[in-house]
Amino acid sequence: MARTILPFGPQHPVLPEPLHLKLTIENEIVVEALPTLGYVHRGLEKLCEVRDFNQMVQIVERVCGICSCLHALCYCEGIEEIMGIEVPRRAKYLRTIWGELHRVHSHLLWLGLFADAFGFESLFMQFWRVRERIMDIMEATCGNRVVVSVNVVGGVRRDLSPEQCQWIEQQLIISEKEIRQLQTTILNDYTVKKRCCGKGVLTKEQAYQLGAVGPMLRGSGWAQDARQTGYAAFGELGFEPIVEYDGDSYARCAVRFRETLQSFDIVRLAIARMPAGETAATVDSGSDDDTPTTITGNRGNIIQSYNRDKHHHITAAPPPNLDIPAGALAAKVKGKPDGEAVTRVEQPRGELMYYLKGDGSKHMDRVRIRTPTFANIPPLLAMLPGCELADVPVIVLSIDPCISCTER
């Protein structure tokens, strides 16, 4: 059979990111895929030589537009580990809240793009409309829609007032209601299932061997999530990852959809348990009626603990570190980083890893970033051979590629 080599990307109607795939096709069936990267390299890691370690927070935020908050969080946690800084408890909760809101908006963006990939444009519009509400929360609480700039080494820069917490909860209730209306369509619709089920299957063994991360890994049956390591406030909130077992595009879509709903619960739980008194107390007595009470699947643990809090009115425990005054948002940073650290956080796309090395000067010696898409490209290349050409966009999008992140 004659083989044809077809260029796919870097500019393609369905691909939001500049990834080039050289597809070898045989009668509409892909037999080989070779990726080419390097279209949007910006050299952000190199900037650590000319910007000091505090300024690098704003630089690493710009690695990725969609998950800027989590990049800054990962970087700050690394520097704090090197310098031995204890972050105020309230700041940890605030970081969790903004991090999870970022996950919600990233997943909603992806769900919309995924719907668009198989031509369901009205669903794309519905998801992005819900996303706009989350972006409004970001703008009102952080001062910007996407690159929020709230993390600093030692804590956070902004606080949430009790009124803002209540408003966020109200917005989340509306958003969750709107998302649930779309649940049947994205997860049960015949056409959607026809395009996703059994497409781009990554078996459990393959996912492990090829080093898949994030929803890719969890969609293939591995219950692994960097949030289990307990960064920010996750150590106190408790966390159980969402798992699907089929390993196809549909499973990954389901993981992301359910994670969106789970993130809503985490935000609510974090707001309810946020220390330094007033905020937690006011919100606790707030919108009792609208809390979700149905417990389904893996969301159970989070919802149960959330409801338990509500019923027993457990507010914040006293902060363990008495050096930091209650209600403080950032610890004082003294000295310069000397040493090295590896930190991991769960980005919407998977596990993000930072390797940081300081040499005792104000500039970092090395800032090495490994983004989840980098880890997910080998599994993608394993999924593509054997699929039909028409399914390539859906499969490529199912890894949620963020090429600008990967190339930094």
Add this chain to the structure above:
Amino acid sequence: MFNMTKNVVANLFAKSSTRLYPFAVRGHFEGFRGTLHINIDECIFCRTCMIKCPSQCIAVDNKAGTWTCEAMSCVYCGVCVDVCPTGCLSMTNDHRQVATEKQTMSYQGVPKKKKKEAAE
């Protein structure tokens, strides 16, 4: 097949999700980091904003008493506002207007005299 019917009907009778720009302009929330402003009279030309700025868009000359900001290079992170010791920098919640050429904000103030000079 009729999963979206409820949404479709709701959309038919709901008000429009989009705005008729430019007749209806979206407002910004309180605390939105829109544009940077300086009250040059209060500025002491300490250069803290210049040193801390991650995008290095601010240039301060403490001898000549000038404060300059490359508006197009500014990333609106708000670090300068946080670190300013006199609080002369502020951010308002309105966007910088679209421009056809690169803009620079330049201000001329009175440089603070050194103690010796002041005594003389």
